[in-house]
Amino acid sequence: MPLLALSLAGCNSWLGVSRRPAPPSGFGMEGREDPALSGDGRLLASLVERNGRSSVLLQERLSGKVLPLRTLNGQQPHSSPSLSWNGRYLALIVQRGERRLAMIEDRATGRPHPLLLPGGQEPQRLSLAPDGRRLAVQLTRDGVRRVELFDLGGQLEADLAPGLPIQPR
Amino acid sequence: MKPGPFLIAVLLPLSLLGCSPVSLRPLEPINRALEQAGVGREPSLSGEWLAMISGRQGREQVVLVDLRQNRPVPLPGLNRPDAKPISVSVDRSGERLALVRQRDGRTELALYRRSIQGLQSLPLEPAGVPNQVSLSGDGRLLAVQVSRGGLWQVDLLDLP
Numbered sequence: 001m002p003l004l005a006l007s008l009a010g011c012n013s014w015l016g017v018s019r020r021p022a023p024p025s026g027f028g029m030e031g032r033e034d035p036a037l038s039g040d041g042r043l044l045a046s047l048v049e050r051n052g053r054s055s056v057l058l059q060e061r062l063s064g065k066v067l068p069l070r071t072l073n074g075q076q077p078h079s080s081p082s083l084s085w086n087g088r089y090l091a092l093i094v095q096r097g098e099r100r101l102a103m104i105e106d107r108a109t110g111r112p113h114p115l116l117l118p119g120g121q122e123p124q125r126l127s128l129a130p131d132g133r134r135l136a137v138q139l140t141r142d143g144v145r146r147v148e149l150f151d152l153g154g155q156l157e158a159d160l161a162p163g164l165p166i167q168p169r
Numbered sequence: 170m171k172p173g174p175f176l177i178a179v180l181l182p183l184s185l186l187g188c189s190p191v192s193l194r195p196l197e198p199i200n201r202a203l204e205q206a207g208v209g210r211e212p213s214l215s216g217e218w219l220a221m222i223s224g225r226q227g228r229e230q231v232v233l234v235d236l237r238q239n240r241p242v243p244l245p246g247l248n249r250p251d252a253k254p255i256s257v258s259v260d261r262s263g264e265r266l267a268l269v270r271q272r273d274g275r276t277e278l279a280l281y282r283r284s285i286q287g288l289q290s291l292p293l294e295p296a297g298v299p300n301q302v303s304l305s306g307d308g309r310l311l312a313v314q315v316s317r318g319g320l321w322q323v324d325l326l327d328l329p
Contacts, residue, residue, distance in 0.1 A: 019294060022312070022323035031321035034301050035312035039215070039261065041305035044312060046323050061310075061325065071188075085306060104191070113191045129214040130261065130306055134236075135193065136212035136219060147209035147221050148200045149236075150193035161261075161306060 022046065023064025032057075039085030039130035039161055043067070045092075046081070053077045056092055071105050071112035080123075084159035085130040091115075093123050102126055102137065104156070113156065132159045199239045206232065206241075213258045215306060220259035220266055231257050231268055233283075245286045256301045260308030265328075267302040267311050278302070278313055280328065291326065 022032060022044060033054070036045045044061045047054045053076035058067045072078065075094035082091045091104045102115035102123045117123060117137065124145070125138040133153045139146055199219075203209055207225035219234040230248040232241050247266070248254075255269040255276065266281045278291045278299040293299060297315035304311055311326040 017291065017329065018327045020325050022325055032323045033314050033321045035303050035314055035323045037303045037305045037310060037312050039306035041307070041310040044323070044325075046312075102193075112188045114188055116190055116192050118193065118195060125211065127212040127214040130216070134196065134214060136214045136221070137193075138210050138212055145208050145210045147203055147212045147219075147223075149196040149203070149214075149219065151196050152191060152193070155191045 023059055023061065034079065034081060036081045036083050037061070038083040038087035040087075043083055043087035045083055045090060047078060050076075054079060056081050056090070058087075058090060067107075069105055069107075070110045072103070075101075075103070080125045082126050082128040083130075084128055084132045085161040086159050088159040089128060089132045089156065091126050091128040091135065093126060100124075102135070104128070106156070115150075117150075130159070130161065132156050199234070199236065202239055203234075211254075211256055213304075215259050215304070216261035216263060218259045218261075218263040220257045222254045222257060229254055231266065231281075233259060233263060233266065235263070242283075244281065244283070246288055247281050255299075258302045258304040258311075260304050261306040262308070265304060265308035267304045267313075269299045269302055269313070276300075280311070293324065297322070297324075 030049045033047045042061060043058060045056055045058050048057045055076050056072060056078040058069055059065060077095055079093045088108050089104050089106055093100050094103045100122045104113040104115060121139045123137045123139055127136040135150045135152055137148055206223045209221050209223045211222045213220040217236045219236055221232055222229050223232040224230055231254050233244055234241050252270045252272040257266055257268045259266050264283050269278055276298045278293060280289045280291055293315055297317040299313050299315050301314040309328050311328055313324050315322050315324050
């Protein structure tokens with residue numbers, strides 16, 4: 001793994017940053033967008049093009065192993081993936097008919113959880129708190145882009161660090 | 170919340186698929202504070218921290234909100250009036266922020282550390298144009314979307 005000597009800004013000298021490409025997706029030379037790491041850094045979600053539509057791909061970061069997602073097919077294009085600490089929860093935006101909908105797949109149970117925004121608003125970007133208890137949503141209200149926070153506590157089991165990696169059943 | 174036609178159209182088929190809808194409860198007063206801050210986009214949640222890009226009248230900057238206090242914390246040396254932030258991500262402790270910004274016609278990737286109030290440029294090798302960033306919880310691993318030769322790629326950077 002090559003080490004890159006960084007050019008320095010100011011007097012803050014950092015050496016030893018190492019770079020590598022994301023593991024191959026196994027789907028050819030398509031582009032890869034919108035990366036999201038799990039809190040523990042073990043998993044990487046990103047978007048790839050499949051059949052002309054943006055689809056989320058979940059992989060183990062080190063091995064490149066593609067992990068199954070059970071509930072998201074047929075709801076492309078996907079956008080804005082976000083993972084909890086151990087990767088139990090994957091939040092993202094899916095397409096349902098003419099509308100975009102925020103969704104969480106619980107990889108421990110294989111169940112999807114559609115997230116209902118007040119007033120039927122459409123999400124533009126998401127960020128799931130690593131413990132799965134809060135969600136930040138970018139949306140447009142009165143023609144202005146806003147970020148709003150929502151509570152998921154009590155509705156989803158927490159995905160706390162440190163914890164055991166969740167294996168799909 | 171009374172379901173409208175859209176929610177009925179969405180929820181009925183979802184319920185048949187064994188979905189468990191979750192009603193999102195807005196968190197106040199943080200949402201009121203965020204609304205007063207003007208435009209908001211590109212949220213990043215980690216630990217007790219929310220990083221985002223916020224601003225008014227076209228002047229945007231990176232903001233870090235301490236969710237225990239529901240107030241932003243100072244980020245000296247991070248924002249510049251001649252820089253336009255593109256994407257931001259925060260680690261669990263609120264110590265490190267990765268960001269992509271445009272300045273002087275260039276798009277650059279950088280890492281900010283609050284404890285030393287220092288912004289470190291992170292050159293891309295091979296060269297490319299960064300876009301979206303995602304930090305791991307400990308701030309030691311950075312995933313970044315990079316355009317090279319018209320193709321979007323994802324780089325992973327181990328940070329000391």
